[in-house]
Amino acid sequence: MAAGLAVCAAAALLDGCRGQRTQAPQRLQVGVACYNQSDTFISELTDSFREQLGGEEYKELAPTVTLKDAAGLQRTQDDQVKELIDEGCNVLCVNLVDRTDPSEIIELARESGVPIIFFNREPVNEDMMQWSGLYYVGADAEQSGVMQGELAADAIKADSRIDRNKDGKIQYVVLEGEAGHQDAILRTEKVADTLKKEGVELEKLGSGVANWNRAQAENRMTQMIGQYQNQIELVLANNDAMALGAIDAYEKLNITKATFPIFLGIDGTDEGLKAVEDSKMAGTVYNDKEGQAAAMAELAAALASGEGMDEIAFENERCIYLPYAKITKENVDAFR
Ligand code: BGC
Ligand code: CA
Numbered sequence: 221m222a223a224g225l226a227v228c229a230a231a232a233l234l235d236g237c238r239g240q241r242t243q244a245p246q247r248l249q250v251g252v253a254c255y256n257q258s259d260t261f262i263s264e265l266t267d268s269f270r271e272q273l274g275g276e277e278y279k280e281l282a283p284t285v286t287l288k289d290a291a292g293l294q295r296t297q298d299d300q301v302k303e304l305i306d307e308g309c310n311v312l313c314v315n316l317v318d319r320t321d322p323s324e325i326i327e328l329a330r331e332s333g334v335p336i337i338f339f340n341r342e343p344v345n346e347d348m349m350q351w352s353g354l355y356y357v358g359a360d361a362e363q364s365g366v367m368q369g370e371l372a373a374d375a376i377k378a379d380s381r382i383d384r385n386k387d388g389k390i391q392y393v394v395l396e397g398e399a400g401h402q403d404a405i406l407r408t409e410k411v412a413d414t415l416k417k418e419g420v421e422l423e424k425l426g427s428g429v430a431n432w433n434r435a436q437a438e439n440r441m442t443q444m445i446g447q448y449q450n451q452i453e454l455v456l457a458n459n460d461a462m463a464l465g466a467i468d469a470y471e472k473l474n475i476t477k478a479t480f481p482i483f484l485g486i487d488g489t490d491e492g493l494k495a496v497e498d499s500k501m502a503g504t505v506y507n508d509k510e511g512q513a514a515a516m517a518e519l520a521a522a523l524a525s526g527e528g529m530d531e532i533a534f535e536n537e538r539c540i541y542l543p544y545a546k547i548t549k550e551n552v553d554a555f556r
Contacts (some may be wrong), residue, residue: 248281248524251304255317257289268513294318311520316341335523356539357515361406364544369414371503392454394427395462407458437465452481460485460492496552503548511542
């Protein structure tokens with residue numbers, strides 16, 4: 221029965237009856253499929269999503285959220301999506317394990333008429349075009365790289381001691397997120413471009429892939445410290461977890477603070493904000509998890525109820541991108 225209603229609501233919606241309620245609003249049953257719940261950013265984002273759906277404005281829809289963790293396996297996620305549909309979810313929120321491989325999930329959802337809000341790990345356009353019941357909520361990756369570059373340039377210009385060997389160049393390393401992730405690719409590219417545009421002379425010593433993960437970043441960083449000794453003046457990490465892992469490496473090696481490089485992250489997770497406040501990180505870029513969670517909640521409610529779709533500002537018809545923001549010690553309080 222519930223599944224039948226879900227199909228009808230979704231069908232009515234997709235037929236273009238947007239904003240017109242054809243029946244009493246039904247309950248909102250959201251199935252959330254995460255690529256890996258041990259990812260700090262993702263767990264903070266899904267916490268915020270749950271919390272916001274529990275708010276007064278959605279009360280009428282009596283929302284429930286069922287969360288499944290694929291622990292890094294696309295096959296597991298495909299099975300979990302099937303389970304979520306079988307359990308009667310009428311909206312799916314999917315954080316793909318492999319963003320290039322959503323076909324199976326799209327097929328399952330389309331067959332049962334359950335719309336999907338992809339989030340954080342963006343499918344390619346070709347896949348988004350497979351069905352009109354597919355949406356995306358995320359952020360503009362390029363902007364985060366540019367902002368990180370601006371933050372680094374500001375710090376370098378404000379403090380001549382950062383160029384420790386006084387050669388007029390900044391020796392740096394990059395800690396990269398997962399290979400193939402839109403954010404890792406664009407952040408890595410844009411941060412260096414922006415620093416150059418800002419007139420900072422750079423010398424890249426090395427880079428390491430640490431898959432967004434603090435422990436892996438600590439390992440990579442320990443290796444790079446072994447290789448480049450005290451030459452590293454700047455560490456650019458694709459996210460806060462990896463910037464913190466890099467700091468862990470320096471701290472565990474008992475290196476004197478005076479020869480630490482500066483560290484920049486992206487996300488503004490709780491621990492990232494704390495590190496900026498404590499001056500361990502020179503800055504970070506806010507990846508607006510609350511805004512993304514709010515957009516997902518609003519869209520999920522609109523999809524289930526058939527109301528409010530017109531009020532949502534989509535880009536490319538079915539995508540929502542939240543803006544990033546720069547965070548330094550000066551404004552960190554505003555993000556707590
Ligand atoms: C975040 C990372 C996170 C990744 C997961 C990125 O947008 O910045 O912290 O690990 O998404 O897909
Ligand atoms: Ca230098």
